[in-house]
Amino acid sequence: MTDPAVPTRDLTEHRTGGQTLFEGSFLKAYRDNVRLPDGSHATREYVAHPGAVVVVPLLDDGRVVVERQFRYPVGRHMIEFPAGKLDVGEDPLLCGQRELLEETGYTAREWARAGAMHLAIAYSTEVLHIYFARGLQAGQHQLDEGEFLDVFTATPAQLLEWSRTGELTDAKSLTCMVWLQNVVSGAWSLDWQAAPPPTAGR
Secondary structure (H helix, E strand, C coil): CCCCCCCCCCCCCEEEEEEEEEECCCCEEEEEEEECCCCCEEEEEEEECCCEEEEEEECCCCCEEEEEEEEHHHCEEEEECCEEECCCCCCHHHHHHHHHHHHHCCEEEEEEEEEEEECCCCCECCEEEEEEEEEEECCCCCCCCCCCCEEEEECHHHHHHHHHHCCCCCHHHHHHHHHHHHHHHCCCCCCCEECCCCCCCC
16 A cells, blocks of 8 residues: 555635734734635634744653643643743754753753644644753753742653643643654654753843
């Protein structure tokens, strides 16, 4: 059996106009008018996001560094991998180094880019870059003002079980679990690179 071919029909929607609905310090919301592939018209509302990085920090004994913090929009404590948004023009690797240090206190000897993911393609421009870090060295975290979180460690098996039971429901972390499972099993390889020391602060 051959693999099915991916369709190639052009389904592009072309912007014909629009308006800004909201412009905050972090997010912007837009309503665009678009022309559809069949020539008809529709509106699309979406949020512009600067992009972000998530890090899967691997300890030498196989455990993984994770966080627990309260997320106001969903009103609950969430288990997550360390992550943070990109500053304007910031290199994703440097962002990952900065966020790992600021949120957990860890620095890493080696880094590997796993890939990228789109978190909410129907209404957000956000692209999240996935990195792995190893050769971790513990230090003092440097949280932003008003940022509160607990840093702890878990085994891949524990994280997988929490994914099954619903204790871990964060989309970026669930995607990272796919990568983690395959990296740990040896099914997927990573291109590890030494990285310069990260710098904290913006």
